[in-house]
Amino acid sequence: MNKYFLSVISILILFQSFTVFDEIFFYEEKITNKGYVVIDSETNEIDKLKDLSEEKVETKIDLESIFKVANVEKGIKISRQCSACHDFSNNLNIKVGPPLWGVVGRKSAVIADYKYSEALKDYDKNWTRNELFMFLENPKEYIKGTKMIYKGLSKASDRANLISYLESLR
Ligand code: HEC
Incomplete structure (x- = not known):
């Protein structure tokens, strides 16, 4: 029970x-x-x-905000790192590297008398703000096989200042 x-x-x-x-x-x-x-x-x-890939988001934000405060005078100072190899005048003199007068917006590897590497010829793009921004951070990484032997500008603000200076060359 x-x-x-x-x-x-x-x-x-x-x-x-x-x-x-x-x-x-x-x-x-x-x-x-x-x-x-x-x-x-x-x-x-x-x-x-x-x-939007992470990189795109980053560059978008970077480019807009960083270029807003970019400084041409500072860019001129940085361009001294390039002037051993590049002419910045409108004489378009060829040095170790191709002349950079009017390079922003210019097609890549377009200076007729300059002997570009195969890598840069194959790259085949316009030098927009964005492309220069990426290229100048680490040229040898961005265009594998380029004969531009330059370590690059790691600071985004340095690149923006320099590119602003390049934009003024026209
Ligand atoms: C040690 C020499 C050297 C230095 C320093 C150098 N470059 Fe170059 N640069 C070159 C050479 C060489 C090329 C051609 C690369 C190729 O054909 O692969 C080149 C190519 C370029 C191009 C492509 C131009 C075109 O007509 O397509 C740009 C843009 C450029 N350099 C920007 C710069 C900037 C900006 C700096 C400074 C921050 C710089 N370079 C520093 C040697 C140099």
Whole structure:
């Protein structure tokens, strides 16, 4: 008799806990549903950002904000690092490297009398702000096989100052 009583009790307890579990489950489900909505929109935002590759996002932000405060005078100082190999005058003199007068917006490897490396000929792009910005950070990395032996300008602000100076050469 005692045994039966016990099993009845335990069945009752079991049922009771089912209801409790059910409530917990149901309650949690409600919360998770709400959660999904929030997470969903967040994930979308993150996906959007990921769509533009990280580099693109970085350069976009960099270029806009950094060029806003770029300084041509500072760029002239930095250009001394280039002047051993490059002429900046409108005489378009060829030195170790091609002349840089009007280089911003110019097609790459376009100076007829200059003997460019195969790598730079193959590169085949316009020297936009953005391209110069990337190239000058680490020329040998950006255009593998270039014969421009220069370590690059690691500071974004230095590059922006220099490119602003180059833009003024026209
Ligand atoms: C040690 C010499 C040297 C220095 C220093 C140097 N360059 Fe060059 N540069 C070259 C040579 C050589 C080339 C041609 C590269 C090739 O054909 O692969 C070149 C090519 C270039 C080009 C491509 C031009 C074109 O007509 O397509 C740009 C832009 C450029 N250099 C910018 C710079 C800037 C800006 C600096 C200074 C921050 C600099 N270089 C420093 C030697 C140099």
